[in-house]
Amino acid sequence: MITYVFDGSFEGLLTAIFEFYEYKPKAVQLFWDRHYQPSMLEEPHIVTSDPAKADRVWKGLKKKISPEWLFNFYRTYLSEDPVIFQHLFEFARYVFDNPPGAENNFGNPHVMAVSKMNRMVGREKHRFTAFIRFQQTTDSIYYAPAEPDFNILPLISSFFKKRFADQKWVIYDVKRKYGLYYDLNTVEIISYEFIQNVDTSKPLLPANMLDEKEELADVLWKDYYKSTNIPARKNMKLHIQYLPKRYWKYLNEKHEKN
Amino acid sequence: MYDRIREKLSILADAAKYDVSCSSSGSNRKNDNKGLGNSHASGICHTYTEDGRCVSLLKILLTNHCIYDCAFCVSRKSNDIKRAAFTVQEVVDLTISFYRRNYIEGLFLSSGIFKDADFTMERLLRIVKKLRLEERFNGYIHLKTIPGASRELLTEAGLYADRMSINLEMPTETGLKLLAPDKSHEEVKKPLGFIQNTITQYKDEKKTGLIKSIPKFVPAGQSTQMVIGATPETDMEIMYSAAEYYKNFKLKRVYYSGYIPISYDSRMPQIGSQPPLLRENRLYQTDSLMRFYGFEVHELLNPNNPHLDTDIDPKLSWALRNPEQFPVDINTADYRMILRIPGIGTQSALKIIKARKFGKLRSDQLKKIGVAYNRAKFFMRCADTPYQLNDPEPSHIKGLILSETNSKYLKVAQNQLSLF
Numbered sequence: 001m002i003t004y005v006f007d008g009s010f011e012g013l014l015t016a017i018f019e020f021y022e023y024k025p026k027a028v029q030l031f032w033d034r035h036y037q038p039s040m041l042e043e044p045h046i047v048t049s050d051p052a053k054a055d056r057v058w059k060g061l062k063k064k065i066s067p068e069w070l071f072n073f074y075r076t077y078l079s080e081d082p083v084i085f086q087h088l089f090e091f092a093r094y095v096f097d098n099p100p101g102a103e104n105n106f107g108n109p110h111v112m113a114v115s116k117m118n119r120m121v122g123r124e125k126h127r128f129t130a131f132i133r134f135q136q137t138t139d140s141i142y143y144a145p146a147e148p149d150f151n152i153l154p155l156i157s158s159f160f161k162k163r164f165a166d167q168k169w170v171i172y173d174v175k176r177k178y179g180l181y182y183d184l185n186t187v188e189i190i191s192y193e194f195i196q197n198v199d200t201s202k203p204l205l206p207a208n209m210l211d212e213k214e215e216l217a218d219v220l221w222k223d224y225y226k227s228t229n230i231p232a233r234k235n236m237k238l239h240i241q242y243l244p245k246r247y248w249k250y251l252n253e254k255h256e257k258n
Numbered sequence: 259m260y261d262r263i264r265e266k267l268s269i270l271a272d273a274a275k276y277d278v279s280c281s282s283s284g285s286n287r288k289n290d291n292k293g294l295g296n297s298h299a300s301g302i303c304h305t306y307t308e309d310g311r312c313v314s315l316l317k318i319l320l321t322n323h324c325i326y327d328c329a330f331c332v333s334r335k336s337n338d339i340k341r342a343a344f345t346v347q348e349v350v351d352l353t354i355s356f357y358r359r360n361y362i363e364g365l366f367l368s369s370g371i372f373k374d375a376d377f378t379m380e381r382l383l384r385i386v387k388k389l390r391l392e393e394r395f396n397g398y399i400h401l402k403t404i405p406g407a408s409r410e411l412l413t414e415a416g417l418y419a420d421r422m423s424i425n426l427e428m429p430t431e432t433g434l435k436l437l438a439p440d441k442s443h444e445e446v447k448k449p450l451g452f453i454q455n456t457i458t459q460y461k462d463e464k465k466t467g468l469i470k471s472i473p474k475f476v477p478a479g480q481s482t483q484m485v486i487g488a489t490p491e492t493d494m495e496i497m498y499s500a501a502e503y504y505k506n507f508k509l510k511r512v513y514y515s516g517y518i519p520i521s522y523d524s525r526m527p528q529i530g531s532q533p534p535l536l537r538e539n540r541l542y543q544t545d546s547l548m549r550f551y552g553f554e555v556h557e558l559l560n561p562n563n564p565h566l567d568t569d570i571d572p573k574l575s576w577a578l579r580n581p582e583q584f585p586v587d588i589n590t591a592d593y594r595m596i597l598r599i600p601g602i603g604t605q606s607a608l609k610i611i612k613a614r615k616f617g618k619l620r621s622d623q624l625k626k627i628g629v630a631y632n633r634a635k636f637f638m639r640c641a642d643t644p645y646q647l648n649d650p651e652p653s654h655i656k657g658l659i660l661s662e663t664n665s666k667y668l669k670v671a672q673n674q675l676s677l678f
C-alpha cells in the first residue's frame with residue numbers, strides 16, 4: 001500500500017489515476033493534502049496536478065463509460081468528500097480494467113458508493129435550484145447567499161442563467177467564499193472582493209442596499225407561505241424531512257414573524 | 259401601507275389552498291426569447307408547508323365571489339366570509355415579483371364564478387396573455403378551466419397555459435349531486451374531452467412536419483381532483499372513477515384531497531373532525547401502483563376487496579392475497595414481476611436488472627441497491643436465499659412485517675382518533 005497525496009482538485013484526482021498506471025503500485029491510499037498527517041513511517045507520493053495527464057484520463061474515461069456516467073463522475077467529485085475521492089479512484093480503475101459496461105455493476109462496492117454519493121450531490125443541486133432566494137438590490141442585481149453541503153455552484157450555474165436571462169444576479173457560496181455573477185450575457189466566477197460591501201454572515205442585506213420593492217415582495221411571500229398552511233393537517237416531522245432546518249437560514253419564509 | 263394587497267392575498271390564497279395540485283412538472287417551455295423563466299420537466303418545490311406539502315406555484319383565486327353554492331366549497335354563495343378580487347395587473351405583478359426572487363415556479367390561477375362562465379374565463383385569459391406576451395414570462399402556468407366557458411376562450415387559453423384542470427369534486431355523480439345539485443360530471447367531461455382532442459390535434463400536426471413551428475397547446479396536459487370523505491363512496495368507486503378518467507382523457511394526474519370540514523352542513527362530516535389522511539395516502543399509493551408499477555385497478559380493488567387496507571399498503575396487500583405468484587427469483591424474473599415484490603421500488607428494480615448481468619445477486623448487494631430487504635425477503639429468492647421446504651402463510655408474513663414497521667400515518671391516525 002502506498003500513499004498518494006493530491007491537492008483536492010479534479011485535475012489532481014485525474015492525475016493521481018494517471019500516475020497509478022504510470023507507477024503501477026499494488027494499491028493506493030489517496031489523501032487530500034488538507035487532511036493528510038505526515039508520518040515518519042512512510043514516504044508519500046505527492047501528486048502534482050498535471051493538465052496533460054488529467055486530460056488523458058478524462059478522455060480514457062470518456063471512451064469507457066457513458067456520457068451520463070462521465071458527468072456523474074464529475075458531479076460526485078463535487079461532494080469534496082475524502083472517502084469518496086478514494087472510491088472515485090477505485091471506480092476509475094475498475095472501469096479501466098474491465099470490459100465496457102462495468103459502471104453498471106451495482107454489485108461492485110465502488111460503483112455503489114459513487115452512485116450513492118452522486119445521488120446525494122444531485123439532490124443537493126436540485127435543492128438549491130429550489131431554495132435560492134434572491135433579494136433585489138438598489139443597483140438591480142438580484143443577490144442570493146447560500147451554504148450548500150457540497151460544492152454545487154458549478155452545477156446550478158446554467159439553470160439560473162437560462163431561467164433568469166433578463167435580470168442580473170449573484171449567487172454567493174458563503175462557506176467556500178466564491179460566487180457566480182450573471183451580467184445579462186455570461187456567468188462569471190467571482191471572489192469575495194466582488195461583494196466586499198456585504199456582510200456575508202447575515203442572510204439578509206441591510207435595508208439601504210435593497211430596492212424599494214423588496215420589502216413588499218418579502219412581506220407578501222411570508223403572508224402567502226402562512227396562508228398555504230392547513231393546520232388540521234400539520235405534520236412537523238414530514239415538514240423537517242423535506243425542509244431540513246439547516247436550510248432555513250436563507251429561506252425568508254422561515255424567518256421569524258415580521 | 260401594504261394592507262389592502264396583503265388582505266387580498268390572504269383571502270384569495272386561503273380560498274385556493276384546498277386545490278391540492280401544486281405540480282409544476284411536465285412542461286418544457288424554454289426561455290428562448292431572453293425573457294423571464296422557463297419550466298422544467300420534473301418540476302421544483304420551492305418550499306414546504308408545515309404538513310409537508312410542496313409549494314411550487316403561487317396558487318390563488320382571481321376572486322372568491324361566486325354565484326354557485328356548492329356545499330363542500332369555502333367560496334360558496336351562502337357562506338358568510340370576506341370577499342375580494344384581484345385586478346388583472348395585481349396578479350401579473352405578484353407572479354413576476356415572486357418569480358424573479360426564485361420563490362415559485364409559476365402561477366396556479368383559479369377563480370370563483372362571477373357573473374357567468376365566459377366572463378370569468380375571459381378575465382383569466384387576460385392575465386395569462388399579459389404574462390406571456392407583455393412580460394415575456396415563460397414560467398409555469400396552471401389554469402383552471404371554468405365549466406361552461408366557450409370553446410373559443412378555452413382554445414385561446416390553451417395556447418398560453420402549461421396545464422389546465424377541472425375538478426370532478428366528488429368521485430361519483432351521485433356524490434356530486436348530493437352536495438352540488440347545480441353541477442354534473444357531464445359538464446366536466448365536455449371541456450376535458452375538448453381540450454384533450456385539441457392537444458392530440460396539435461401533436462398530430464407536429465408529426466406531419468408540414469408546419470414548422472406548431473405553438474404549444476397545454477403541453478403539461480390536464481389534471482383533476484376529487485374530494486375524499488365528504489361523500490360515502492368506497493375506495494373502489496373512487497379508484498375506478500380515477501382509472502376511467504386517466505384512460506378516457508389521458509389525464510396527467512388525478513388528485514385526492516381528504517375533505518377538511520368547513521361547514522356545518524348536515525350532509526357532510528362536521529367541523530372539527532379530522533381529515534382522512536391515512537385513506538388519502540393509501541389512495542395515492544394505489545394511484546402510483548397504477549401509473550408506475552403496471553397494476554390494473556381491478557387487481558388492487560374489486561367487489562371482494564372494495565376497501566384498501568389501513569394497516570398495510572396496497573402493494574403488500576396484493577402480494578399477500580396472491581401468494582401463488584411468489585417467491586419471485588430476482589436473478590431470472592422479468593422487470594414486471596420484480597416491480598411487484600413488496601419492498602422493491604422502480605429505481606431498485608432497474609438497478610437489479612442492470613446489475614444481475616454481472617453475476618447472480620446476493621442479499622447484501624440487494625440491500626446496498628436500496629431494496630427494503632426485511633420486507634422483500636418473504637416474496638423473493640436470490641443467490642444466497644436458503645432453501646425452504648414450505649412457504650410461510652400470508653397471515654404469518656403480515657404479522658412479521660407489521661411487527662417491524664410502524665406506519666407514520668397509522669400513528670398519526672391513531673392518536674388523532676384518541677383525541678375524541
Ligand code: SF4
Pocket residue numbers: 324325326327328331332333334335369370371
Ligand atoms: S362553483 Fe366553484 S367556487 Fe363556486 S361554489 Fe362551486 S366549487 Fe366553489
